Every structure is written in structure tokens, then in C-alpha cells.
Amino acid sequence: MTRSALFSIDAATCRLSLNGRDPAFYGNPNAVYAALHTQCPTFYWEEQKQWFFIGYDHVNGLLRDRRFGRQILHVATREELGLPQPLPHLKNFDLAEQYSLLELEPPEHTRLRTLVNRAFVSRHVERMKPEIAELANRLIDGFEKDGEVELLSAFADVIPVTMIARMIGIPEEMGPQLLKWSHAYVRMYMFGRTEADEYAADQAAREFSDYVKTVIRERRANPRDDLLTHMITTEHKGQFLSEDELVSTTIVLLNAGHEATVHQIGNSVRVILESGYPPAELFRDESATERTVEETLRICAPVHIFDRWCLEPAEIDGISFQRGDKVAMILAAANLDPKKFSDPLAFKPDRNEAPNLSFGAGIHFCIGAPLARLELNLVLPILFRRLPGLKLKRTPEVKDVYHFHGLDKLELTW
Incomplete structure (x- = not known):
């Protein structure tokens, strides 16, 4: 048994x-992950009442294992599984x-992803380079x-939400409101969320959905060259997306399209400034x-946990x-596996080891x-080139x- 002021591992x-x-944990989770890798990279987290995997090969395998899925109610009922009924206030x-x-599994996932995937392939997002650099x-x-700035609000928040809004066809002046909805929304994934968090997330979901529906109506009347018009007008095997599918897909693209990248811009700047490496050397060329x-994505990933439902009996690492x-x-912990x-x-x-997860x-x-990789590869060199004396004003929280692993504020000086 290993005990510390923070945790105990049996x-x-x-x-x-x-x-x-x-x-002390979420401020520096990597230290706990390192201890777990040493003692038990597969573990039952008592407070979460669930098994967790952090070994690189197990995480990589589970992400691809079709015996596990993001949903369960397509193969079993709530009654069969002993799951509670949905909460009315959500x-x-x-x-x-x-x-x-x-949240979906095939065939619904395949149909939805096929309809939106084309917009996100590398050759399409590459066209956005000049816009991202200009912004x-x-x-x-x-x-x-x-001579100083709070980087998240002045820079990191703005770029990803502006670019994903432009891609989808949402007016970019909606950016601040999209951020407010998204921040309320993602608190649903926080450990120990409160009922107040749930009510706020539900209100954000209602307002967000109502807004997206108004944009959908406008696009049906006046199609444009944007992703929302594409999703409205394109069929897959004779089927068009329903309004509920359009709303869900638009919300997830707006949330996922900026939330993690905002965090990663802040995380990356912090790691680089604390590393002691000269930024001019780190960004000397495209390679x-x-x-x-990729190394900042490995060592300070913006998304840590993904859950899966077991769809059929299975054994993983003896469990x-x-x-x-x-x-x-825990994707971020898999990126720290000493075996990889x-x-x-x-x-x-200059690592040349396994790809991060x-x-x-x-x-x-x-x-x-x-899109996230393009934004990071463009804006980080621009930032450090434009502000060569960049340094932390104070230790960020x-x-x-x-x-989601990200900073509350990132105050910098130069």
C-alpha cells in the first residue's frame, strides 16, 4: 500500500x-499518473466506482475494441441494465x-460522420491557413x-471558436456567447458536479439548440458555402439529417471544435515557457x-478521460x-507510459517514439x-516570433x- 497526502494505491x-x-491532483495529474504506471496501470478508482486503464497499449486497444462502445441503450434497456431513468431537469x-x-455507435455514427468528415480532412482545412495566420x-x-496579456481571453479563446464558427456558418460575433454556452455545457463532465451545474448545462443546451435551429431555418431559406448548408442538403444512402441530428451535430462540432484547442494553446505555451528551450529553436522550421x-500534446493533453460501455462479455488485463x-x-496518462x-x-x-493518443x-x-493541429502549428510560432521576450507573469492555475485539462488564466509579459 502506497499512501501520500493526496492518494493511496493498493x-x-x-x-x-x-x-x-x-x-493538488488536477493541478498536476502527471505526477499521480507516473505513480500509477509504476504500481498498477489498470486500477479501480474507489471514488468513481469504475475501472480505469492508463497503459498505452490497453488504452489504444480499448479505443478500437468494438466490444466496447460509447452507447449501450441500442443493445439493452435501462431496466435490463439497472440504469436510472433520465433526470427531468436534464x-x-x-x-x-x-x-x-x-455518443453514437454504428450505423448512426457512420452516417453522421460520413456527412461531416469531408469538411475536416487535411486538404480542406489547409485552405484555412491564411485566415488563421491573419487572425x-x-x-x-x-x-x-x-507588454502584458492574459492570453486565454485575448488570443486562445478567440482563434478556435472563430475558425469553427466560420467553417460551420455561424456568425463569428456569436463567439463570446458560444464560449459561455460551451463552458456551462462541459461542466456536466466534471467530477462531483452539482445540481446547479446540471441546471446551468440544461439551460445552455436549450438556448444553444434554439439558436442553432434559427440558423438552420435561415440556411434552408438561403443556402451558403458552409458546413451547415452541406449537412442540411447532402444525403447519405437516400437519407437527410433530421433537425435533431443537425442540432446535435452542430453543437458537438462547435464545442469540440474549440474547447480542447483553447486549452491546448494555453497548455502548450506554459510547457514551452517552463521548459527552458529557446522558442526560436523549437519553431525553427515546419518539421x-x-x-x-506533438510533444506538447503528449505531455499536457487537453482531454483526459473517455468512457466506454461494455457491449458484450470481455476480459482486459485480467479484469x-x-x-x-x-x-x-485516461488518454493523457497513456501518453506517459514508460514502456512507450x-x-x-x-x-x-525531438522525441521519435509512439504517437500520442x-x-x-x-x-x-x-x-x-x-484543424486543431493546423491551428497549433500556425499560431504558436506566430506568437513566439511576434513576442520574443515572452515569459510567465505568475504561475498559472x-x-x-x-x-478537460486547461488553465483558468495565463498571464504573460514581454
């Missing part, structure tokens, strides 16, 4: 006791999530002379930039699961990965939304 029974809302949130790409430079123009970005069991994978990465807690921009794998591999 390696013999693979049990972990840890408060996921403890700032009806708007549940409706908005009903056709989310993140990044324009934002820096606005604060360069000040060095790509390696730097038996039955249909209806829920398992969790030498000195895994060290930032090494920050965007997932399998059929639910992040559809927006090409990590946001208390553990599933």
Missing part, C-alpha cells in the same frame, strides 16, 4: 483512492446529446504594445514545429467485464484533429474541470 488489489476535485441537455457524434497576427496587434506541437459495465481510459516513452515526464521536442483512436478518433 497495488495488490489494484485499488486507487483519490479525490479528483483536489487542486431533458434539454439529453436531447442535444442524443445524436452527438461522440492570430491581428489579435497580437491588439495587445503587443501593452521542428510539428515535433514541438472481466459484463455487458453494461462502464470502463474509463523514455523519461515520460520530461518535455523532449490525445485525439483518441478508432472510429471515434477526433474528427477535428487536422489549472481549471477545475478535470476531464
